[in-house]
Amino acid sequence: MADVGGTLAALREQAPLVHSITNLVGMDLSANVLLAAGASPLMAHAPEEVDEVVAAADALVVNIGTLTSEAVDVMAQAAVKAGELGMPWVLDPVGVGATVFRNDAASRLAELEPAVIRANASEVLALAGVAAGRAVRGVDTSVDSLEALDAAGELAARCGTTVAVTGSIDYVTDGRRLFAVANGVPMMARVTAMGCALSGLVAACLAVCADATEATTHALAIYGVAGECAAVDAEGPGSLRWRLLDALDSMDKDTLQRMASIDG
Numbered sequence: 001m002a003d004v005g006g007t008l009a010a011l012r013e014q015a016p017l018v019h020s021i022t023n024l025v026g027m028d029l030s031a032n033v034l035l036a037a038g039a040s041p042l043m044a045h046a047p048e049e050v051d052e053v054v055a056a057a058d059a060l061v062v063n064i065g066t067l068t069s070e071a072v073d074v075m076a077q078a079a080v081k082a083g084e085l086g087m088p089w090v091l092d093p094v095g096v097g098a099t100v101f102r103n104d105a106a107s108r109l110a111e112l113e114p115a116v117i118r119a120n121a122s123e124v125l126a127l128a129g130v131a132a133g134r135a136v137r138g139v140d141t142s143v144d145s146l147e148a149l150d151a152a153g154e155l156a157a158r159c160g161t162t163v164a165v166t167g168s169i170d171y172v173t174d175g176r177r178l179f180a181v182a183n184g185v186p187m188m189a190r191v192t193a194m195g196c197a198l199s200g201l202v203a204a205c206l207a208v209c210a211d212a213t214e215a216t217t218h219a220l221a222i223y224g225v226a227g228e229c230a231a232v233d234a235e236g237p238g239s240l241r242w243r244l245l246d247a248l249d250s251m252d253k254d255t256l257q258r259m260a261s262i263d264g
């Protein structure tokens with residue numbers, strides 16, 4: 001595997017433009033995480049401009065968190081255009097399993113060949129179709145990431161994509177290779193849109209690292225290490241949120257290499 005410090009350096013050197021079609025809750029944090037990591041965010045949702053923005057961007061993230069039927073069509077339009085241009089894109093299927101509408105939208109988008117699907121464990125189980133008997137009530141996971149490991153592998157093989165299931169340990173698999181990232185702190189799950197913003201960072205890393213599974217693993221490690229640095233002086237979720245932005249901004253390569261815990 002390429003080194004994680006090299007991916008952070010490439011982010012800062014190349015400042016990839018990341019087109020985000022994301023939810024109303026997560027837009028602000030997503031844009032700020034991208035900026036702090038060295039990338040350049042652009043949130044654009046209008047069908048009239050989506051093709052142009054995709055053409056200008058280096059990567060795309062599509063997130064179904066606050067969905068409307070118009071938004072699903074725009075997301076599909078952007079994903080198809082990205083596919084035509086060979087540009088990598090990330091699907092974040094927020095809350096899949098909670099409603100039929102979300103299930104249909106997530107399945108439709110997953111068929112459009114995202115380079116990466118990044119989700120929590122409940123969402124991976126639901127999207128893989130192995131969540132029978134487990135009610136999904138909202139956007140937060142009710143199970144540990146390890147419980148979704150097999151489902152992640154099946155989903156990756158079925159969709160021909162890389163799947164990242166995040167949680168206490170993050171797992172990244174393309175159905176063949178498997179990496180485990182043991183960074184991050186539990187309090188990250190108490191800040192809304194932490195996962196959404198992470199999906200944007202995964203897209204940014206895809207733009208600077210050709211191997212989608214390695215790029216994703218590096219994004220998770222960079223974010224998890226930032227979370228750990230932020231947690232040192234955080235008094236609660238509010239200060240963790242802003243401290244994470246500062247930690248991303250000031251992260252140095254040696255600290256990242258020393259703290260990154262990647263197995264596989």
Ligand SMILES: Nc1ncnc2c1ncn2[C@@H]1O[C@H](COP(=O)(O)OP(=O)(O)O)[C@@H](O)[C@H]1O
Nearest residue numbers: 120166167168170184185186188189194195196
């Ligand atoms: N219990 C935990 N311990 C360490 N890190 C965690 C924990 N729960 C979530 N995280 C981290 O929080 C970030 C968001 O992941 P997650 O909470 O799974 O996504 P979502 O917000 O989409 O549910 C990831 O970097 C993940 O590693």
Ligand SMILES: Cc1ncsc1CCOP(=O)(O)O
Nearest residue numbers: 023025065139193194195196
């Ligand atoms: C609370 C909420 N409701 C719809 S989208 C959203 C944000 C979810 O963010 P994350 O999946 O990163 O926790």
Ligand SMILES: [Mg+2]
Nearest residue numbers: 094120195196
């Ligand atoms: Mg989420």
